[in-house]
Amino acid sequence: MNTINSARFRDLFAFGGDQATGYSTSGDVLVNQTADGVDLASLWTQAQTAMQMWNQKRSALAALISYPTVAPGDAIPQSLGGDHFEEASEFGEPTGLRAEPNALILGYTYTDYDIASRFTWRFLRDASAEQVRSVIDRAFEADNRLTTGNILRRLFDPTQGSNEFSTPVYGLYNGTDGMIPPPYAGQTFPPENSHYLVSGNAALDPGDLLDALNQVRSKGFGVDGNSQLVILCHPNEGELISTFRAGVETNGIVSKFDFIPSASAPAYLTPENIVGKVAPAEFGGLPVAGSYGPSWVIESHYLPVGYVTVVATGGPNSSRNPVAFRQHANPSYQGLRMIPGRDQRYPLQDSFYARGFGTGVRYRGAACVVQVKASGAYDVPDWTWR
Incomplete structure (x- = not known):
């Protein structure tokens, strides 16, 4: 300075x-x-x-x-994880931890x-x-x-680049660059596994959120107490997400979870009881609209309309966050x-x-983006107005 x-x-x-x-x-x-x-x-x-x-x-x-x-x-x-202890023997030496x-x-x-x-x-x-x-x-x-x-x-943006040292600079897994996510919890993934999804519907539905959540959790992110799953979206998509109810069909797909307003939501009446803890009023300095399953919904006008992304975050500036600055x-x-x-x-x-x-990107499987689009390949959002 x-x-x-x-x-x-x-x-x-x-x-x-x-x-x-x-x-x-x-x-x-x-x-x-x-x-x-x-x-x-x-x-x-x-x-x-x-x-x-x-x-x-x-x-x-x-x-x-x-x-x-x-x-x-x-x-x-x-x-994340993957190392195991072995049963000790009287005369042997334990297996050493090696580089990942x-x-x-x-x-x-x-x-x-x-x-x-x-x-x-x-x-x-x-x-x-x-x-x-x-x-x-x-x-x-x-x-x-x-x-x-x-x-x-x-x-x-899934486009791969490089820095001044010719080191590859990646986006999330995209299913086209030959990079296969490593196995996790007995699961293996096909080469075409991508974290840039197209909804296949002209409007967002509960299945889109579930697909994105499963993509992140299946890679081992957002499944422990060290990180939190958040759904980041424009208020237009946030308004629709707030209508999702378990067992109720939205845009042709039955929701698995209820959207539950956060602690900052205005007072409201409901014939049902809320079981469990509601999402906090804010997280990392951002207001939380509510929760959907294991994730918290955060809206921002800075995010592009027609896209939602699920991110496993460790909190502000955490080393577990997906993008390096x-x-x-x-x-x-x-x-x-x-x-x-x-x-x-x-x-x-x-x-x-x-x-x-x-x-x-630091962790290619720690986030998943869904474009709300009836058909075709994933399109990078237009950021020119921002």
């Missing part, structure tokens, strides 16, 4: 230095405050402070499905991004502090859009950075916002 000593910065920005050494004096300063009397140096300091807080609270949706790392890649087992035989080399991309804010001195002279802050707020929003959007794109190994280049431009006496006049990161 580029930081500036506030006292030294104020001297340079508002009052300058000794004229004999080539610096402007206080009388030569073009503008040092906004039209409503707010000191420009204090606005810069406030922006730096806000930037530090912003970096500590990355988007809750992105954090729920990702894990921060500085590694360009990892060797990660694609199934099903560990997969997974790469993570890395790209630098930037955007600038530029003000003329006349604009700063006549603008209010709120007008200046609004531009900084837009940079924060753009950063959130960039990071969250790229993490979701990686989850919803790679940052630079040097802490100075991590997070969103605000950098003064060419004339550091007037940093607000020409400043840069920089962010460097990349993504890649």
Whole structure:
């Protein structure tokens, strides 16, 4: 993070230095405050402070499905558990634990991004502090859009790529790249096993959710107390899911589970009794709409309409989450950075916002995406409007 000593910065920005050494004096300063009397140096300091807080609270949706790392890649087992004790013998030695035989080399991309804010001195002279802050707020929003959007794109896109070290960067299992999920709990999987499904119906039905849940659980994810299954969807799909009832047909498919509103739901009347614990009001900083079977339903307008995804999450920024969020190994280049431009006496006049990161799937079986579509192959969502 580029930081500036506030006292030294104020001297340079508002009052300058000794004229004999080539610096402007206080009388030569073009503008040092906004039209409503707010000191420009204090606005810069406030922006730096806000930037530090912003970096500590990355988007809750992105954090729920990702894990921060500085590694360009990892060797990660694609199934959980599998080791067994053996009966001890008097003279023999026990079998040693070996490196995981099903560990997969997974790469993570890395790209630098930037955007600038530029003000003329006349604009700063006549603008209010709120007008200046609004531009900084837009940079924060753009950063959130960039990071969250790229993490979701990686989850919803089966396309394989590579990073700068030519290490393969994967999506979830797609059934076309020759990668077969490792056996789990006595189950083996065919080469065409994919975690990108098409509903085969023009509307979402309970069978779509059950198929996605089974795909994730059959690989060993979301079946223990260390992770939680969540259904992430747009509110349009969330509204339909809230109508699913066990034994009741929806869009031609009978539901196996009831949708149960969460603890934050408005009061409602029901002739039936709820058995068991209801879903919490929020999880990882996100509101929970309710539960469906072993999963919690979380809605977000940031998710694409016509898609639902089931994710086994260990919680915000957990190492068990399916997507890696790679940052630079040097802490100075991590997070969103605000950098003064060419004339550091007037940093607000020409400043840069920089962010460097990349993504890649860590656990290819820890999530499953369903596209609501009557027929055809899976289509990657259109993210251009986000």
